[in-house]
Amino acid sequence: MQETVRVALDAMGGDNAPGEVVKGAVEAVNAKENIKVFLVGKEEAVKGELSKYTYPLDRIEVVNASEVITTEEAPVMAIRRKKDSSIVVGQKLVKNGEADAFISAGSTGAILVGGQLVVGRIHGVERPPLATLIPTVNGVALLVDSGANVDARASHLVQFAKMGSIYMEHVIGIKKPRVAIVNVGVEEEKGNALVKETFPLLKECEDINFTGSIEAREIPHGGADVIVAEGFTGNVILKLYEGLGSALISKIKGGMMSTFRSKMGALLVKPALKETLKTFDATEYGGAPMLGLNGLVVKTHGNASSKEVKNTIFQCVTFKEQKINEKIKALFAEKPEK
Amino acid sequence: MQETVRVALDAMGGDNAPGEVVKGAVEAVNAKENIKVFLVGKEEAVKGELSKYTYPLDRIEVVNASEVITTEEAPVMAIRRKKDSSIVVGQKLVKNGEADAFISAGSTGAILVGGQLVVGRIHGVERPPLATLIPTVNGVALLVDSGANVDARASHLVQFAKMGSIYMEHVIGIKKPRVAIVNVGVEEEKGNALVKETFPLLKECEDINFTGSIEAREIPHGGADVIVAEGFTGNVILKLYEGLGSALISKIKGGMMSTFRSKMGALLVKPALKETLKTFDATEYGGAPMLGLNGLVVKTHGNASSKEVKNTIFQCVTFKEQKINEKIKALFAEKPEK
The missing domain is CATH 3.40.718.10 (Isopropylmalate Dehydrogenase)
Known part of the structure; x- marks a missing residue:
């Protein structure tokens, strides 16, 4: 039962x-x-x-x-x-x-x-993070922390990585999820003080599949399954996702309505496009758990x-x-x- | 002469x-x-x-x-x-x-x-920042620092704001550009330690038009002309702009090619859409000066x-x-x- x-x-x-x-x-x-x-x-x-x-x-x-x-x-x-x-x-x-x-x-x-x-x-x-699923071109990634703890420390980020990995594996069903830390470059010497301190700690974790740094550019392209960030950075990523998505879509709608020819095309394109854009809409993926x-x-x-x-x-x-x-x-x- | x-x-x-x-x-x-x-x-x-x-x-x-x-x-x-x-x-x-x-x-x-x-x-x-023009729905905004100085301090950010304001006014031609600091909320008590320290300093500046905090969501919608951020955050914003733009456009192209009906529409829509998306392409706006x-x-x-x-x-x-x-x-x- x-x-x-x-x-x-x-x-x-x-x-x-x-x-x-x-x-x-x-x-x-x-x-x-x-x-x-x-x-x-x-x-x-x-x-x-x-x-x-x-x-x-x-x-x-x-x-x-x-x-x-x-x-x-x-x-x-x-x-x-x-x-x-x-x-x-x-x-x-x-x-x-x-x-x-x-x-x-x-x-x-x-x-x-x-x-x-x-x-x-x-x-x-130490610090419960907010874990938010964000859309990528081929599925979803978990952004953790998406805004609960600004000024988090390295040990907090390690915990975010571990808890995020468990969530992604057992709730979303991705085996050995790839865990990456948000950084300004992929080379190991890159980063701010917090990332430089956190990186070797994550590398030592045997219970997660840590794949290194991820540049923000690669997040929407599905570069990792668990995106580890301090809460300030995570919140910026989450909100820019929302803002840029809606801005681009409004631009595209404007573009389709700009000529007679494109208006005709828009009518034909609309249903398929709506379906596609839905997969890239953050609101489609349920709530964000506090882990x-x-x-x-x-x-x-x-x-x-x-x-x-x-x-x-x-x-x-x-x-x-x-x-x-x-x-x-x-x-x-x-x-x-x- | x-x-x-x-x-x-x-x-x-x-x-x-x-x-x-x-x-x-x-x-x-x-x-x-x-x-x-x-x-x-x-x-x-x-x-x-x-x-x-x-x-x-x-x-x-x-x-x-x-x-x-x-x-x-x-x-x-x-x-x-x-x-x-x-x-x-x-x-x-x-x-x-x-x-x-x-x-x-x-x-x-x-x-x-x-x-x-x-x-x-x-x-x-103190620290020369990289200033990058990023597209918004109604023009451009200057992101400063877009990645030269990670771990910048409050006094650096104040200088970024002032130099960015001069650039935006005299090179891009926006009178009294609205200067805002990237934050996780618009209320004055919001922010990480750096933003909380920087905010009152920016408020005191008489030579810039400081309008307060900006959430990342509002950046693409043209919420400010000069976007002040520490180099790590600025770099994340710049790279997510690039990555999310290209991911969404590839999704949209995929959507348009998904049905026979939408393929026909795509042919009609394409020229107008190409023109529109160009205005949202960061590479259209020349180089990023180091100020x-x-x-x-x-x-x-x-x-x-x-x-x-x-x-x-x-x-x-x-x-x-x-x-x-x-x-x-x-x-x-x-x-x-x-």
Whole structure:
């Protein structure tokens, strides 16, 4: 018999809450039997949305949370003060072992701070990174850390590499994922102080397939499976991915509409092009897990649709079934970093 | 009467040397009267190329240099040992006042090291940055530093901002260019230690139009005219621009060829699309100057065509005519940083 995976879902987080979030939860429990969802948020609003759907009643439970943390609020303050917010209440369910995972499309800062303060780190993990799947020409790569820890140190980056490698192998299914560190050149003497300190440490790791440095140019071309970066650099990469993608696509649309001839062509090209560009859209790949916590915390896009919510719930199922946290615990229990 | 601008051109640098370099020099002197070019490189090879063209003989001079620095060589060692290389000989012409500018498509590392060791810094300039024009949806932005100084300090970044602002205003012609620092968020409390230290210093600068932080997402959308970054981050941005652009374009081409219908459309769309994408191609915007040297040093793309060489020579003319170096000297003479 399959074990049930219990997911706490922030029903108030993101631009499309609670509508799309509730819809995604319903779609998930209707599609798979071993899922139980706790919808955390303002009871009345959530129940109002839920009443629109048919689903197995015992597999969705509403947990009331009277407050909402907005993206404008300073994260640390918000987590400390709003004890009855959907983020704090949802993360407490994970902390207390009542849920296996927490998903939110709300304030990234608050989710990250709550992950550390409410859920807590696995023993031995110094800094839990955010791990985001980014599209490449031939699949996806995991960018870790994509923004949780700016000013991270070399020992943190080594942990990012190890946890990212486990995630990529067991959740995404890439055997012996190629792990590379973001650098300004591929020669071993290249780099800033942090990369020069981290490089030999990664080279020594026997439990990962470290392939050396990767220049940012090679990331979209699939040059590595796990892209290790300090949080500032990782965040720049993630956001430039989004910005450059949308800028280029708007340029291309403009170009297609520039002449009568090209307008005719655009009509013919459109369906195929749409399908292709979808594979290069970061929002297609579910949420970004925060690795190394006592439980799973996943950040989804602020504008997540019901489909993304559903896929992120399925991602939590794989995470649990593949015993990712047990593997991370074993890693740091065997070889303590400190 | 117009003053003649004397440009030393590395005839041996880049993938297309000496052919395209020599051709670009000829095109430049044939197009404008106030240009004199020194073609620096192996005399026989350069003269062989030159013999193919017609041009005013007194405006192109060949300067022999028996050695070539390759991109594989360690830059500092190469500059010290290869005294008769085209890079060292060309930069010495600038150092000795025989040329106003040096252009090379060769080893970036060697050009940067030579800029510091051979040409030398303007008094008061701590770290000369590389300033690269990158395309945006509505024009160009100047990325400074795009890779010369990793591990730069806050005072360096302030100088990058000031020199970049002068360049953007007087060479590109954007009045009061908006200067922004690359950051992980726009709120003032956001950032890594370096950005947090630099931000208030930039805010105090009266001689630039500092508009605050910019997230990488907004760079391609034209969120600022001068993008200030430490060299590691700047290099990641520049290379991701290149890599993501080429990856997306190859995806789009693939998409257009995926069905019969879309293939027909592609034929109609192609000319307009090609024109549009050209405006988003970083190689269209000439070379990247190293700012703050006693003379001008410009790095062009390794695969520079004669057209890019010609445009870069014109860029040197504007740089001289707009007295950029005099403006930089005045800036640091008035308000010494140290």
